[in-house]
Amino acid sequence: MKRLVAGALLLVLAGCGVDDGRSIETDGELGGTLTVFAAASLTDVFTDLGDQLESEHPGLDVQFNFAGSSALATQVTQGAPADVLASADEEQLDAVADLGAGDPAVFAENTLVIAVPAGNPADVRGLADLADAGKSIALCAAEVPCGAAAARVFDAAGLTPAPDTLEQDVRAALTKVQLGEVDAALVYATDVAAAGSAVEAIEVPEAADVVNRYPLMVLERAPNPLAARAFVDLVRSDTGRQALADAGFRLP
Amino acid sequence: MTHPVGPKSRLWPQRQGRGGGVPAPLLVPALLGVAFLVLPLLGLLVRAPWSDLGPQLARPGVGEALRLSLVSATLATVVSLLLGVPLAWVLARSQVRGRSVLRALVTVPLVLPPVVGGVALFLVLGRQGIIGRWLFEATGFSLPFTTAAVVVAETFVAMPFLVISVEGALRAADARFEDAAATLGADRWTTFRRVTLPLVAPGIAAGAVLCWARALGEFGATITFAGNFPGTTQTMPLAVYLTLQRDPEAAIVLSLVLLGVSLATLLLLRDRWLGRGAVT
Structure with a gap:
């Protein structure tokens, strides 16, 4: 019961607390800006998937920060406003795992x-x-x-x-x-x-x-958690898996 | 003849002794400039793990990388002097057509990102390069990944600094001394050796110092064209960069070693050869 109340409270907070225009929702449609931090080797695949998500949700703007996994981990620890973190290095992700909403999951190898x-x-x-x-x-x-x-x-x-x-x-x-x-x-x-x-x-x-295993997670302090969830789902969908396989990744 | 005294220096000799102070419009930006240049160094000094210094220095490969850095930077400076001083003379004194185009071409390595410079060197001197291919087929020798490649990469990046410095010194030098030598019957080569060179010696020294310092810190062209292998091509900047990936504190120590050795060398040279008050 306590958990339910907390969850409901969180939803209310998420709905009304954010006022910076980053996660404006219109009729359940995704909008605002989605910020994805991803390992440099994901550049091509993620850029394509981001374009696809944007075309499905015209109100959504997907921004990427591609860099080395250790640099990404440092930036997230230092409070960079990311929604999703995809790392090429499980050890690097372990360092920031407590900043994730839920456990990171390996999506590519x-x-x-x-x-x-x-x-x-x-x-x-x-x-x-x-x-x-x-x-x-x-x-x-x-x-x-x-x-x-x-x-x-x-x-x-x-x-x-x-x-x-x-x-x-x-x-x-x-x-x-x-x-x-x-x-x-x-x-x-x-x-x-x-x-x-x-x-x-x-x-x-x-x-x-x-x-090398690539973990992916939505960050706990994600400014735009709904869009973050949608992006993660897309990466793990058949479309996402096909794009990863085409780029030379193995799928777990 | 080694200390030519121009008319200017005779006009302003007492100036240095006057304790007039620096005018505020110069002092404030000058102080800001010093702070901007020195604070990052201070940051390195503050963050350095001093207690770790001994073990870090004793690590295998550090001495080797330092030695390689000093040797290759010095060789690059020698090559730059041999080629760069004549080039600067051509740019400053000769009547060759298209000098301004030539000057622009010579300064290309200054604006080229060093990594691109490294790739460009491959395209000419690499195993598949325009000249390198012919060399490889004729002799089986391939320049990349050798110590010679380090010197080539450093020379490519650092020589323009020397050329620009020496050309500036030549332009500022009083050409009447050369004219006088000519009227006394000296040919142009003799004039260059006996009059021009001593006249611009401080400029050449300053250019050589600049060139050496740039070669010592060279990273991008070296790691691209010469690669990175301990003992053969791994200079200090390469060692610092790779150490930074794993152990930032050790990287700071290595940077300070490089910095300390280069500063000590420059100060020593300055006292020894340039004398007090020389232009550096």
Whole structure:
């Protein structure tokens, strides 16, 4: 009973308390501004889904802040007015989990693949080629998430990689593949999917267990909780799942 | 001849000794300027984990990165001097047509985001680059991801600072000394060596310092073109950036080390070679 009263009170507060025009509702229609903080690797998928939600609800304006997961976590902790947070890193989300309304749920997964320049000039076939000092190899530095994941893959495979450069992020590693300056790099499947025809992916069976899981949650202090819920539902719908799969994500 | 005294310096010698104070319209903005430049440094000093200093410095790779930074920045400055001083002379003294276009082209690296500069270097000197491809096919040598690539990237970004400084010094220098040398029968090369160079030496020194400092702090072009590998291409700014991803406090310590070493070097050089009161 107490819970019901509290819930009702919350609804009343939500209905009349917010007066800054961010969550104006008209006849149950979503409106105002929805602010989504999301990991940079979600840029393409989420932008499309946001456009779709806006076209379904003409009064709604969806704003995105795409950045690294640790930067997003910091911004949310510092009180940034976000409605939804989608992270590429479960650990980073754990740090802000108590700011969420409900538990975060994993909605997508990303795995590492070998990226090679179109045509695979150095004839790279698998992870063992990345331990070949004669080949020019780019990996992410151990300090950034893709580098930590790569280290786990090599550990599991019992290989010592022979990188020529340890890149500051996954896109920098991919750029060097696109330019043909390295023979191969270990990057995320989604990055290869986004890079187009200049880059080819080689599946890495050894990487199957090293998975980056993407959690998603509505924030407790979301200025526009209804729109936030609608966006999360869209991401988890068949449409959302299809868009994620097309972008190279695995679905849990 | 090493200390040419122009007519101007003879006119204003007593000025420095006068304790007239700085006029308020200059003093207030000047103080604001100092605060703006120094406060962030103060922030680093305040936040630095001083008790951690020893262990952080002893970490493997720190000494290596520092040594690599100093060596590559110095080499980049040497290359910049060898190419940049003649270039500045051409811009300031010669009658070559299209000098203003040339000057604009030379300053491109100043406005180019360094990361873009790194990609541009790939397109010319990389394994698939216009020149690099030919080099790779002929010799099997590929420049990216080598220490030489660090020097190339730093030179690309830092040399314009030297060129601009030296060109300014050349323009400000009194050309009548050169004319006098010419009337005494010196050819242009001799005039350049015996008259022009000593005349603009403080300007060259200032440009070299600026160039060295810029090369020492270079990040974007280096990490793009030379990559990042400890001992080969990981300079201090790269080490600082990557440490920042995991351990911000350690990154602050590394920044302070770089800052301390560079300030000490500059002060030492200033005393040693530039003498007191030199233009820096």
